[in-house]
Amino acid sequence: MMDDAEPIIRVRGLTKGFGRHLVHEGLDLDVRRGEIIGIVGGSGTGKSVLLRQIVGLLKPDGGSIEVFGQSVEGTSPDQYKQLRRRWGVMFQDGALFSSLTVRQNVEAPMREQLALPDDLRETLAGIKVRMVGLDEDAQTKFPSELSGGMRKRAGFARAIALDPEIVFLDEPTAGLDPIAAAEFDTLIRQLQAALGLTVFLVTHDLDSLHAICDRIAVLAEKKVLAIGTMAELMKVDHPWVHEYFHGPRARAASETERAEKVQ
Amino acid sequence: MVQQRGDTPEGRSGGEGADAAVSLEDGRLVLSGRLLVDTIATLKHDGQGAEEIDIAQVSHMDTAGAWYVADVQRRMTDGKEEVPILGADDMQQQLIEVVRRNMPPEDAAAARHVSLLDRVEALGRKTAAGAGKAVELTGFLGQVMAALSSMVIHPRRLRLTSLVHHMQEVGWNAIPIVALMSLLIGVVLAFQGSVQLRQFGAEVFVVDLIAISVLRELGILLTAIIVAGRSGSAYTAAIGSMKMREEVDAMRTLGLDPIDILVVPRVLALVLMLPVLGLIADLSGLVGGALMSWIELGVSPAVFQARLISDTDVWHFLVGMIKAPFFAMIIGIIGCYEGLKVGGDAESLGRLTSTSVVLSIFMVIVADAVFSVVFALIGI
Numbered sequence: 001m002m003d004d005a006e007p008i009i010r011v012r013g014l015t016k017g018f019g020r021h022l023v024h025e026g027l028d029l030d031v032r033r034g035e036i037i038g039i040v041g042g043s044g045t046g047k048s049v050l051l052r053q054i055v056g057l058l059k060p061d062g063g064s065i066e067v068f069g070q071s072v073e074g075t076s077p078d079q080y081k082q083l084r085r086r087w088g089v090m091f092q093d094g095a096l097f098s099s100l101t102v103r104q105n106v107e108a109p110m111r112e113q114l115a116l117p118d119d120l121r122e123t124l125a126g127i128k129v130r131m132v133g134l135d136e137d138a139q140t141k142f143p144s145e146l147s148g149g150m151r152k153r154a155g156f157a158r159a160i161a162l163d164p165e166i167v168f169l170d171e172p173t174a175g176l177d178p179i180a181a182a183e184f185d186t187l188i189r190q191l192q193a194a195l196g197l198t199v200f201l202v203t204h205d206l207d208s209l210h211a212i213c214d215r216i217a218v219l220a221e222k223k224v225l226a227i228g229t230m231a232e233l234m235k236v237d238h239p240w241v242h243e244y245f246h247g248p249r250a251r252a253a254s255e256t257e258r259a260e261k262v263q
Numbered sequence: 264m265v266q267q268r269g270d271t272p273e274g275r276s277g278g279e280g281a282d283a284a285v286s287l288e289d290g291r292l293v294l295s296g297r298l299l300v301d302t303i304a305t306l307k308h309d310g311q312g313a314e315e316i317d318i319a320q321v322s323h324m325d326t327a328g329a330w331y332v333a334d335v336q337r338r339m340t341d342g343k344e345e346v347p348i349l350g351a352d353d354m355q356q357q358l359i360e361v362v363r364r365n366m367p368p369e370d371a372a373a374a375r376h377v378s379l380l381d382r383v384e385a386l387g388r389k390t391a392a393g394a395g396k397a398v399e400l401t402g403f404l405g406q407v408m409a410a411l412s413s414m415v416i417h418p419r420r421l422r423l424t425s426l427v428h429h430m431q432e433v434g435w436n437a438i439p440i441v442a443l444m445s446l447l448i449g450v451v452l453a454f455q456g457s458v459q460l461r462q463f464g465a466e467v468f469v470v471d472l473i474a475i476s477v478l479r480e481l482g483i484l485l486t487a488i489i490v491a492g493r494s495g496s497a498y499t500a501a502i503g504s505m506k507m508r509e510e511v512d513a514m515r516t517l518g519l520d521p522i523d524i525l526v527v528p529r530v531l532a533l534v535l536m537l538p539v540l541g542l543i544a545d546l547s548g549l550v551g552g553a554l555m556s557w558i559e560l561g562v563s564p565a566v567f568q569a570r571l572i573s574d575t576d577v578w579h580f581l582v583g584m585i586k587a588p589f590f591a592m593i594i595g596i597i598g599c600y601e602g603l604k605v606g607g608d609a610e611s612l613g614r615l616t617s618t619s620v621v622l623s624i625f626m627v628i629v630a631d632a633v634f635s636v637v638f639a640l641i642g643i
Contacts, residue, residue, distance in 0.1 A: 098610040116304055123367060124300070124327050130365035131326075144608040163300065163325040194361040195326065196354060 006069065008033040008166060008198050009054060014063035016049060023049050025222040027063070033165075036192060036199040038209045040244065041219030047202045050219065051168050054200070055089055056080065067166070085113050088164040092171045094155030096143040102154045103129055103139040109161045125161065132157040133187060149180040153187070160191065166198045173205045185211045206253040218244070230254075283328075287313055292335065295320035298328030306331060313339065319350025329355070329362040337366070403600045404592075407530055410522045425528040433494040434536030438543060440493070441486050445544035448481055449473060449551025457559045466560045470567055473552035474575040482544040483537075483583045484631055487590040490537060491623040495598035498529050499619040502602025503612045511603065521603070530595035537591035538584055545583065578643045586634050590627050597623040 007030035014027040023046035031037050039047050052058040054065055056072050065072045070083060088109075096105045106125040110116060116124070129139050132153040143151055152172055159167050172188065173181035189212050192199050201213065209216055210230060217227040218241050226236045234245050244250065283302040284295050292313035296302070298321050316336055321328070332348065339346045351359065414421045456472040502525055505511055511521050549571070556562040601619035605612050 098608060110300075114300055116300070120304055120327075124330060126367045127326065127330055127362055127365045130367075131361060136368070142610075144606065144610060163327070190361070194357050 006033075007031055008068060009200070010064075010066040010069075011050075011054070012064045012066075014050075014053065014065065015061045016046070016053060016058070017061055022222055024060075024063075027219075027223045029217060029224050029227070031166075031198060031200060033198055034196060035214040036188070036201060036212050038213035038216040039200070039202045039219060040204065040209065040216060042240070045219040046222075047219055048170055051089075051170060051200065051202055055087065055168060056084075081113075085162055086164055087166040087168065088159030088162065089168045090152070090155045090159040090170065090172060092174065093148065094143065094151035094158075096151060096154055096158065098143050101140050101142055102134065102146070102157070105143070105154060106157045106161045109158065113162060128157045128161055129154070131160075131191065133183070149176050149184070152176070152184065156187070156191075160195065160197070163195060164197070166200060168200045168202075170202045171204065172201070173203065173208050178207075181205060181207065182211070188212055206250050210253050290314050291317050292339075293317045293320065294332065295322075297321075297323040298331060299323055299325050300327035303327050303331045311339075313346075315346060316348045317350050318348060318355065321350075321355070324355050324358065326358065326362060329358045330366075333359055333363045333366060400596070400600055404596050406522055407526055407596060407599075410520070410527050411531070414527065420523060421531075422524060422528050425524070426532055429529050429532035430536050432497070433490065433532055434539060437490060437493060437536075437540060441489060441540050441544050442547040444485060444489060445477070445482060445548040446551035448485060449477060449548040449553075450555045452476060452481075452548075453552040453555030454559060457556065461560075467562060467566075467570065469552075469556050469560060470562065470570040471574055473549065473556070474571050475579050477548035477552065478545050478575070478579040478583050480583070480631070482548050483541040483586050483590065484627070486540050486544045487537065487587075487594065487627045488624050490533070490540065490591075491594045491598075491627060492620055494533065495594045495623045496616050496620045498595065498598030499602040499605075499616045500612065502526075502599055503605030503615060506603060506605045507607060507609070507612060526595075526599040526603075529599055530592065533591040533595040534588045537594075538587040541583060541587045545580065582634075582638055582643060586631065589630055589634075593626045593630060594623045597626065 009029070009031035011027060011029040014024050014029075015022070016024045027050070029050075039050065041047050049058060053060050054067065054072065059073065067083060068086060070079065072080070072083065075083060096102070097108065100108065103122070103125050106128050107121055110121050110125065114121075126139060134150060134153050134157070138146065138150060138154070143154070146154065156167075156169070156172070159169070169188070173184050176184060185208050188199060188201070191197065192212075201208070203209065213230070215227060215229055216233055218225045218233065218236075220238075220240050225238060226233055226241055228236075230245075233241060236242065236245075282296050283298050283306055285306050286293050286295075290313055292315070294316065298318075316332065316339070318324075318332060324332075336346050336348060348359065452473050453469055456469040457466060460466050460469055460472070502511070505525070511525070514521050514524060553562075553564050553567040556567055557564060598619050601615040601622070605615050
């Protein structure tokens with residue numbers, strides 16, 4: 001671990017509320033370059049809200065967010081455009097453009113950001129679609145013709161279309177069967193290694209947390225309550241964190257992992 | 264685990280590192296600089312005459328750069344022994360390997376050509392789909408008719424609350440727009456008619472013009488078009504969004520027939536209310552016409568009324584009214600049918616809603632033409 005490395009995402013004293021309800025209050029978070037960080041927390045603890053603030057979809061009420069050492073909020077539109085090119089976001093259920101085919105969806109960010117010849121853009125988009133494990137037929141299909149798992153893969157392909165340095169994944173394995181979810185975990189791991197990605201993963205999937213996350217941040221009580229590796233978090237004795245990592249489902253997940261390691 | 268990629272943020276955004284370059288140095292293809300998606304488009308080299316690829320001087324590489332390397336390698340190899348790639352670090356090696364596994368098959372480009380035969384086939388498919396849809400629509404009409412007639416036998420199965428609700432929605436709430444539209448049509452007819460008829464000194468015939476065209480055709484036809492746009496689309500959207508959220512399937516599993524619950528009250532409400540709206544349209548069209556005749560031609564309302572009663576056959580009015588329930592049936596059936604066709608995605612909801620409006624207006628006009636022929640044949 002390179003604890004002294006400059007964090008790629010630095011959140012300080014973040015405060016965000018909706019009406020009178022405060023979601024974040026004085027939230028601090030560092031994400032290091034090249035790691036897969038899992039964000040967990042109960043429903044309504046603002047996991048997605050945090051993600052949306054980091055990528056600039058929501059405006060924080062207070063505090064600062066720096067990505068690549070640049071403040072997201074204080075940027076000019078041009079700078080923001082430059083920043084945006086260096087991250088990719090995959091929303092829950094893919095959020096694919098329904099009027100475009102899968103490959104056109106992947107081409108869309110390239111079309112906006114780069115001036116490439118048509119055939120080169122198509123080839124590169126085709127490679128990205130294949131990289132996420134979709135077959136040749138899927139390239140020309142529309143999102144409505146895909147299964148949930150395929151839509152998520154296509155959304156992932158669109159997120160990595162511009163070779164970003166960070167990808168934000170919002171519940172990538174929710175709603176997938178265990179086999180598909182495990183495949184998706186492997187896919188994230190593989191592409192993270194091949195493309196040198198930093199992955200910001202919002203998830204509830206304990207198996208994903210065990211299998212692929214380098215560190216895990218627990219959101220509760222309006223801030224990051226605990227952050228560390230799985231082993232470190234197992235020792236935290238805050239009741240919610242303890243329940244989360246020691247509940248019946250968590251035990252099952254960690255036992256499987258242990259069994260796999262033995263094999 | 265921290266993996267440092269070649270392209271640091273500073274390197275990416277420009278500045279440091281030379282642009283990509285490719286050169287041939289005694290049998291060795293040397294790539295250097297920043298091999299990124301913005302820079303490779305200008306690089307052209309087929310690797311002729313080289314036996315190995317040297318990428319040791321490449322400072323940055325992304326997927327596109329890796330594709331370029333793999334593509335050059337593939338063209339150089341071309342059936343022969345694989346050309347080695349030298350000087351790649353671990354990350355670059357891994358990236359090239361991933362990209363190579365996912366390269367497009369070489370014959371992919373050829374398959375996209377659209378021939379004349381494909382177009383003919385597409386036309387054939389569309390025709391077959393259209394015919395299939397006509398059959399399905401007729402089947403659906405039959406289902407709704409069967410449900411309607413079974414309600415005559417078991418009146419308790421009719422959802423009265425729902426029926427009244429829809430009657431208010433499609434009938435009562437549509438009165439202002441229908442009345443205003445028809446009033447304006449009457450005004451336009453009187454104005455246009457008077458300009459033409461004045462040339463022959465036959466201004467008074469403007470009454471016949473207005474009465475016959477409004478009562479026989481325009482009143483009911485334009486009302487049907489407005490209702491199709493207003494209520495037909497609302498039917499499709501409402502039923503379609505219920506279909507999307509699986510409410511319709513839930514009804515079926517609870518033993519409730521969506522035709523009884525969703526379709527029959529809607530269709531029946533239209534069948535009952537469209538004649539009423541047609542009557543209102545007729546009246547306000549005549550009022551508009553009379554008003555304009557009075558202002559423009561000096562035909563007083565009393566003269567208008569007298570001429571209307573003495574000269575206009577009651578059949579003109581009846582012809583319009585007879586058509587109303589049929590138009591209502593068309594709009595209701597098509598609106599509900601398209602709603603039930605909605606699939607799981609929002610895009611089909613939008614597409615089918617517009618199909619529903621276009622198709623029902625088109626079918627209303629077709630039906631109107633058929634009625635004209637039939638009424639002409641039997642002489643009314």
